[in-house]
Amino acid sequence: MMKKYDAVIIGAGLGGLTAAYELCRSGKKTLLLEQHNLPGGFATSFIRGRFEFEPSLHELPGMRGADEAPGVIRYLLEDAELDLRLVTLPEAYRIILTERGVDARMSFGIDKFIDIIDTLVPGSRDSVSKYMKLCREIQDAFGYLSEKQDKINYLTVLRKYGDFVRTGSYTAEEVADALAVPQKARELIYPYWCYLGVPMDRLSFSIWGTMLNSYLSKEAVIPSMRSHEIASAFIDKIEKLGGDIWFNAKVEKINVADGKINSVVLADGEVIAASHVVSNASPSRVFSTLVQPESEIPPAACRNVNARREGFSLAVVYLGLNKSREELGLTDYSYFIAPHMDTRKLYDASYDIEATELMQAAVCLNSAIPNCSPPGTCILTMTIGQQTSAWEDVGPENYFQKKQILADTLIAQFEAAVGCSLREHIEEFEVLLRRPLPDTPEPETGLSTVMNPNPGIQSFRGLCR
Amino acid sequence: MKVKNGLTDLILFGKHTRKRNSLFKSASAEIPSDGAMNRLASRLHPAVQRLQVDHITEETADIRTFRLSAADGADLAPFRAGQYLSLTYEYQGLLISRPYSISSTPSQVFRGNYYDITIRKAAGNAFFSEAAFSEWREGTRVLSSAPNGAFYYEPQRDSDSLICIAGGSGVTPFRSMIEEELEKRESMKIALFYGIGAENDEAFGEEFRSLSGRWGGRFVYIPVVQSPTESWTGKKGFISLDLIKEALGVENVQESSFFICGPEGLHSFMDHELEPLQRPSKFIRRENYGIAAGDSNGKIYKLTVMTRGARRIIDAAAGESLVTAIERAGLAPPAWCRSGDCGWCRSRLIEGEITTDDSLTGLRAADSKFGWIHPCVSYPASDITLEVPSNPIIYSYYG
Numbered sequence: 001m002m003k004k005y006d007a008v009i010i011g012a013g014l015g016g017l018t019a020a021y022e023l024c025r026s027g028k029k030t031l032l033l034e035q036h037n038l039p040g041g042f043a044t045s046f047i048r049g050r051f052e053f054e055p056s057l058h059e060l061p062g063m064r065g066a067d068e069a070p071g072v073i074r075y076l077l078e079d080a081e082l083d084l085r086l087v088t089l090p091e092a093y094r095i096i097l098t099e100r101g102v103d104a105r106m107s108f109g110i111d112k113f114i115d116i117i118d119t120l121v122p123g124s125r126d127s128v129s130k131y132m133k134l135c136r137e138i139q140d141a142f143g144y145l146s147e148k149q150d151k152i153n154y155l156t157v158l159r160k161y162g163d164f165v166r167t168g169s170y171t172a173e174e175v176a177d178a179l180a181v182p183q184k185a186r187e188l189i190y191p192y193w194c195y196l197g198v199p200m201d202r203l204s205f206s207i208w209g210t211m212l213n214s215y216l217s218k219e220a221v222i223p224s225m226r227s228h229e230i231a232s233a234f235i236d237k238i239e240k241l242g243g244d245i246w247f248n249a250k251v252e253k254i255n256v257a258d259g260k261i262n263s264v265v266l267a268d269g270e271v272i273a274a275s276h277v278v279s280n281a282s283p284s285r286v287f288s289t290l291v292q293p294e295s296e297i298p299p300a301a302c303r304n305v306n307a308r309r310e311g312f313s314l315a316v317v318y319l320g321l322n323k324s325r326e327e328l329g330l331t332d333y334s335y336f337i338a339p340h341m342d343t344r345k346l347y348d349a350s351y352d353i354e355a356t357e358l359m360q361a362a363v364c365l366n367s368a369i370p371n372c373s374p375p376g377t378c379i380l381t382m383t384i385g386q387q388t389s390a391w392e393d394v395g396p397e398n399y400f401q402k403k404q405i406l407a408d409t410l411i412a413q414f415e416a417a418v419g420c421s422l423r424e425h426i427e428e429f430e431v432l433l434r435r436p437l438p439d440t441p442e443p444e445t446g447l448s449t450v451m452n453p454n455p456g457i458q459s460f461r462g463l464c465r
Numbered sequence: 466m467k468v469k470n471g472l473t474d475l476i477l478f479g480k481h482t483r484k485r486n487s488l489f490k491s492a493s494a495e496i497p498s499d500g501a502m503n504r505l506a507s508r509l510h511p512a513v514q515r516l517q518v519d520h521i522t523e524e525t526a527d528i529r530t531f532r533l534s535a536a537d538g539a540d541l542a543p544f545r546a547g548q549y550l551s552l553t554y555e556y557q558g559l560l561i562s563r564p565y566s567i568s569s570t571p572s573q574v575f576r577g578n579y580y581d582i583t584i585r586k587a588a589g590n591a592f593f594s595e596a597a598f599s600e601w602r603e604g605t606r607v608l609s610s611a612p613n614g615a616f617y618y619e620p621q622r623d624s625d626s627l628i629c630i631a632g633g634s635g636v637t638p639f640r641s642m643i644e645e646e647l648e649k650r651e652s653m654k655i656a657l658f659y660g661i662g663a664e665n666d667e668a669f670g671e672e673f674r675s676l677s678g679r680w681g682g683r684f685v686y687i688p689v690v691q692s693p694t695e696s697w698t699g700k701k702g703f704i705s706l707d708l709i710k711e712a713l714g715v716e717n718v719q720e721s722s723f724f725i726c727g728p729e730g731l732h733s734f735m736d737h738e739l740e741p742l743q744r745p746s747k748f749i750r751r752e753n754y755g756i757a758a759g760d761s762n763g764k765i766y767k768l769t770v771m772t773r774g775a776r777r778i779i780d781a782a783a784g785e786s787l788v789t790a791i792e793r794a795g796l797a798p799p800a801w802c803r804s805g806d807c808g809w810c811r812s813r814l815i816e817g818e819i820t821t822d823d824s825l826t827g828l829r830a831a832d833s834k835f836g837w838i839h840p841c842v843s844y845p846a847s848d849i850t851l852e853v854p855s856n857p858i859i860y861s862y863y864g
């Protein structure tokens with residue numbers, strides 16, 4: 001007999017898990033389908049030898065909009081009451097720009113952040129303060145928009161968030177120019193650009209501002225057992241609420257008739273009746289392979305997908321090292337390392353997988369979670385953003401070799417910048433390429449999600465309500 | 466604040482939304498495509514590979530090499546020398562799967578689109594190997610996973626002087642590694658110590674001897690026979706540290722990476738032998754071919770297996786892993802490595818007690834916290850209820 005559900009959710013990434021949790025909580029008969037045998041999607045973990053690696057998460061920022069709006073962390077711990085232990089990160093980041101002689105540690109907390117910049121770039125306090133205040137306003141404006149959804153009063157927006165409106169059509173670089181933020185200060189402020197993968201002279205200021213404020217205004221955390229702990233805690237919760245979860249359950253078809261969904265079909269032939277489907281699989285996947293028949297795919301939905309361009313895909317080098325971080329001199333948690341902060345040049349280099357003029361974001365997990373690996377060892381991961389197209393000509397024959405070249409570049413860059421030696425201590429080694437961050441919008445300010453009242457959707461598709 | 470001037474800023478904001486909407490409207494309405502990255506990913510990690518036996522070579526009386534090519538003409542997934550495939554085949558009405566190291570080289574996939582696997586017929590209660598020996602002929606179809614495992618030479622991590630130690634059928638990944646790595650890098654030196662019971666257990670002996678001729682000093686081949694006949698002039702007994710030092714010189718031993726492959730007994734023996742070297746553990750890589758059975762006290766427990774809401778109650782013997790119990794009952798559980806490593810058998814323990822060797826299981830920390838186990842290295846210690854994900858290979862096998 002065909003099983004029947006109120007809602008089927010495709011994919012147990014953080015987005016799918018959140019959706020399943022919300023639907024179960026509101027009493028809907030819910031089935032969560034995941035093609036892999038693990039939940040979490042990007043938010044997972046993997047094991048090599050004595051090490052359990054965090055594949056992707058660097059930090060969960062506080063992400064509170066207006067203070068009364070629930071932030072992500074409050075949502076996880078207080079609202080969903082997930083059985084999670086979150087660890088607070090020691091500092092925001094250390095930025096090392098080798099050609100510019102910059103090496104600075106930046107703190108969480110807007111005031112402290114401004115203080116550090118003012119010490120390093122005397123005379124910058126005034127402009128940087130204005131800049132950070134503006135970022136705060138942008139995030140508050142988004143908070144208001146997402147709270148009011150379709151009941152937005154545009155006069156209120158203009159009155160309360162006037163600068164959000166006035167800066168809304170400009171790039172991050174244009175706004176920094178308008179406020180006369182000194183170039184040297186920008187070098188210290190800009191590292192997070194690489195998480196968005198659009199150079200500052202094309203990046204929408206609204207997107208940038210809200211992100212910067214969310215990263216810096218509150219302390220950030222990570223789960224004590226890698227992202228797999230978040231995913232597992234969600235699974236536990238959903239099961240307790242009576243939701244069904246199937247792993248190894250790849251959806252192959254979504255059957256639609258007369259504009260209405262009636263069922264999904266799994267790769268193993270099982271058919272499940274449902275009138276509602278929530279997909280955590282990317283829209284391009286849904287429309288290119290899942291929805292049947294093709295005539296039921298709304299042209300507007302295709303346009304919406306085609307108007308966007310894939311953003312950065314990420315390549316990560318994972319090192320399990322057989323010395324402690326103290327022995328190796330890895331004093332910090334988060335490192336941004338680049339020759340300079342010319343984001344346009346760094347962006348252009350992302351088209352070339354063998355480029356050496358690049359910016360890496362490295363994390364030493366033990367600086368936040370001392371016991372995340374056995375005593376006398378530590379975990380270091382190095383991430384860079386690249387254009388998907390850079391990998392287009394790489395075939396299975398040279399794939400392993402290209403990954404080695406990339407690893408050599410990143411390890412050498414890190415060793416030189418931090419002044420430590422890693423190579424002889426590598427006990428476990430892996431390089432993974434992650435598919436493009438889903439739905440990163442066309443890297444033009446014109447197509448940013450500036451009017452999308454749900455900023456969380458852009459780069460952190462998971463964890464959005 | 467103003468960026469250009471107050472009015473312009475406002476007007477531009479208004480236009481911005483319109484521009485955005487018009488970009489959406491003017492975009493192509495064609496069905497989007499799924500991307501080049503995804504295509505490469507599915508070539509590298511196919512969910513299933515349909516293989517057929519092309520050719521069978523008798524290596525010894527109880528060791529055979531099966532050449533497997535794509536039954537459906539697909540391009541086989543590339544691999545790193547030392548990795549294994551999990552093969553699935555129906556035997557005596559049961560769908561069974563076992564991991565086998567690939568004994569051909571990665572370049573043979575690109576040149577000839579095939580994998581060799583070399584199977585030794587297990588003594589005693591052979592099952593899969595018996596199936597292969599008694600039923601596999603040219604044209605026999607088997608299903609395979611993508612290549613798996615982390616037992617391979619890694620230039621970022623390993624010394625480029627390798628000491629490979631094989632016990633019995635554990636020689637198979639080395640046949641792949643030796644050819645591949647000597648060919649690929651000039652600085653590479655390899656010594657292979659191959660422990661066998663008797664002279665006629667030696668598989669690939671001629672091949673290895675001719676390779677050592679071809680590569681000069683870069684490849685040293687040393688078979689070690691446990692109980693040889695009188696005419697045997699080579700090394701005898703077990704692969705001890707002294708024997709290795711004597712053959713290679715102390716200095717070489719101090720600088721090498723060890724790759725050890727074979728049954729559990731070999732690993733505990735070598736752990737003990739290598740201890741005085743005080744080699745950092747990064748230089749000792751292992752592939753465990755057979756996990757010793759659990760404690761058998763003769764007890765049979767009740768195992769309730771839940772999959773997609775369906776329940777089956779089966780027997781599980783105390784000394785047998787849960788994966789084996791489920792497989793024996795004809796329920797074909799997902800499993801690749803069967804040694805706790807790969808996590809493919811990951812299941813949720815709903816109720817009951819198990820015993821497991823923590824040093825073996827590559828279980829994630831959060832999995833322990835939330836009650837997930839790797840049934841391939843878990844043994845029942847009470848009646849058990851286990852939620853097991855369905856195994857996609859069943860559908861691929863029977864269609």
Ligand SMILES: Cc1cc2nc3c(=O)[nH]c(=O)nc-3n(C[C@H](O)[C@H](O)[C@H](O)COP(=O)(O)OP(=O)(O)OC[C@H]3O[C@@H](n4cnc5c(N)ncnc54)[C@H](O)[C@@H]3O)c2cc1C
Pocket residue numbers: 010011012013014015016033034035036039040041042043055056057058059060061249250251252280281282285314315316383434437438459460461462463
């Ligand atoms: C290297 C890296 C570093 C990152 N660092 C951070 C960070 O520091 N902070 C942060 O907040 N974010 C970070 N991110 C981003 C973040 O991890 C992801 O954006 C987010 O987790 C995406 O979640 P999601 O639920 O939208 O999608 P996904 O995680 O992609 O989940 C989608 C799920 O759907 C499943 N699925 C797809 N198709 C089907 C089908 N047909 N049938 C069944 N199931 C299907 C997939 O298997 C997958 O489990 C990072 C990402 C990467 C790759």
Ligand code: FES
Pocket residue numbers: 799800801802803804805806807808809810811839840841842
């Ligand atoms: S089959 Fe690999 S962990 Fe169980």
